[in-house]
Amino acid sequence: MKIYDERWFDLYARKLTRRDLLRLGRDAAACIALSTVVPPTSRVLRRSRLRANPFASGVASGDPLDTGVVLWTRLDPAVLEGSGLIGSAAGRAGPAIEVRWEIAEDDAFRRIARRGTASALSELGYSVHAEVDGLQPGREYWYRFDAAGEASPIGRTRTAPAPRSLPDQLRFAFASCQNYEYGFFTAHRHLSAEPLDLVVHLGDYIYERRFPRLPVRLHEGVVEVKSLAEYRARYAQYRADADLQAAHAACPWIVTNDDHEVANNFAGAISEDDASPAEFLLRRAAAYQAYYEFMPLRRSSLPQGPDIQLFRRLDFGALLRIHVLDTRQFRSDQACGDGVKPRCAATLDAARTMLGDTQEAWLAAGLRTSGARWNVLANQVMMAPAAAGSEDDPTYRLDTWAGYVPARNRLLSSIAAAQASNPVVITGDIHLSWVAELKTDFDDPSSPVMGIEFVGTSLTSGGDGNDSNGEEQIRRNPHMKFFNSRRGYVVCTVTPAGWTSDYRTVPFVSRPGAPIETKARFVVESGRPGVERG
Numbered sequence: 001m002k003i004y005d006e007r008w009f010d011l012y013a014r015k016l017t018r019r020d021l022l023r024l025g026r027d028a029a030a031c032i033a034l035s036t037v038v039p040p041t042s043r044v045l046r047r048s049r050l051r052a053n054p055f056a057s058g059v060a061s062g063d064p065l066d067t068g069v070v071l072w073t074r075l076d077p078a079v080l081e082g083s084g085l086i087g088s089a090a091g092r093a094g095p096a097i098e099v100r101w102e103i104a105e106d107d108a109f110r111r112i113a114r115r116g117t118a119s120a121l122s123e124l125g126y127s128v129h130a131e132v133d134g135l136q137p138g139r140e141y142w143y144r145f146d147a148a149g150e151a152s153p154i155g156r157t158r159t160a161p162a163p164r165s166l167p168d169q170l171r172f173a174f175a176s177c178q179n180y181e182y183g184f185f186t187a188h189r190h191l192s193a194e195p196l197d198l199v200v201h202l203g204d205y206i207y208e209r210r211f212p213r214l215p216v217r218l219h220e221g222v223v224e225v226k227s228l229a230e231y232r233a234r235y236a237q238y239r240a241d242a243d244l245q246a247a248h249a250a251c252p253w254i255v256t257n258d259d260h261e262v263a264n265n266f267a268g269a270i271s272e273d274d275a276s277p278a279e280f281l282l283r284r285a286a287a288y289q290a291y292y293e294f295m296p297l298r299r300s301s302l303p304q305g306p307d308i309q310l311f312r313r314l315d316f317g318a319l320l321r322i323h324v325l326d327t328r329q330f331r332s333d334q335a336c337g338d339g340v341k342p343r344c345a346a347t348l349d350a351a352r353t354m355l356g357d358t359q360e361a362w363l364a365a366g367l368r369t370s371g372a373r374w375n376v377l378a379n380q381v382m383m384a385p386a387a388a389g390s391e392d393d394p395t396y397r398l399d400t401w402a403g404y405v406p407a408r409n410r411l412l413s414s415i416a417a418a419q420a421s422n423p424v425v426i427t428g429d430i431h432l433s434w435v436a437e438l439k440t441d442f443d444d445p446s447s448p449v450m451g452i453e454f455v456g457t458s459l460t461s462g463g464d465g466n467d468s469n470g471e472e473q474i475r476r477n478p479h480m481k482f483f484n485s486r487r488g489y490v491v492c493t494v495t496p497a498g499w500t501s502d503y504r505t506v507p508f509v510s511r512p513g514a515p516i517e518t519k520a521r522f523v524v525e526s527g528r529p530g531v532e533r534g
């Protein structure tokens, strides 16, 4: 019944085989399946026996369907321990704690739509992922939890529109890269006040270690997190931030991760440090488990050992299909390092992959069968190449799609071949705002525009940024239409006729209290590839 237990540490000691990992994954899946059909011997408490409110990480919802959504919360193990509800022996499985949830049509909870109970298991860090079904399409709801006589904060969520309907409008924000040490989450506070149906988070939700820039506030605990306990503590610290909690409580999120949820610039089973692939996969398993525990993900994303299912599709009526990508777990190692360098021959090797064969085929099928007016690829690393360095010997960031040229061309060709309507790529990772027109051949200026990439800046990573307009970068890269390094997020307003991206930025993140402004607006007309300044 244990998902992460001392066997992991045994395996650490004696190294592990792939078979070990698969077996552990199966145990984890069996445990979850069991916990949903067999009522666990939980302690249901009628009156609060807790010394503090256990919902210290707030609430969240995610992966909305037309009939339901996943509701998330987590009980703080320190509160449970301090109240004697669970033993404090590290690594021992405690009793399951029963958590009640309810979801209502109004914020006063007079019209309850559904209610139920879920078990918070020590094996999953006392997280709760309640998958609610039977809701009405395209409407907002409010939800809350209670456990051991204590109530959670209230969250607002929203179901997706009915499958074949064509809504007048959908508005979502996308964001990425929230290094706690480099800034205050003021942008999250502003995001929580936007009228949004949805947030898409493209990764670097936590940072696993310190980077060389003066911190404005500090990570707690070890400098670099590697074990499950350390990753959990890092997420708990981020999630204690009131601004981040407000953004999660405001609307459902669709999340995917990038490298820093695990380790800087990892590629598949390859890490930057000297860890062997077997050692690194143990670390990846711990990182993915903590990620799952803290994110509003469905059970289909429960990690199996070092593997997690994050690529998935979400539909919003006939208006929008979001193809969520995972560009880390299956990629080939960076070709010749991961810095900003001239391309070595390996960057042109067609055997190298960014998505892996399975995900590539899955994406091609999802584009071919899509009836949606807009097809969004929720992507991590930049797809359009950004040449820098000298004109004769340009350099590229080789961790991005620019270091995987044939894989990128395969992807762009498959989008074109699928004739998917209005492809739009949304991207994180790079801590800069860019707008790019996508082409199947970037080296040929007459190659037609076949889609748009909106690259969102970081929420805090890299610190305050500045207002350089990137004149030189844009001159060097004629497919680029915008550059900015202020922090923030992008609000996308999508209608059947058009798409508007508002680059919402804050002038500083190094201290609290920054106002929000719209740095730039870009519009795309349905059926007309190309982007215009709005």
Ligand code: FE
Pocket: 177, 178, 204, 260, 429, 430, 431, 458, 461
């Ligand atoms: Fe980042």
Ligand code: CA
Pocket: 204, 258, 259, 260, 429, 430
């Ligand atoms: Ca990254």
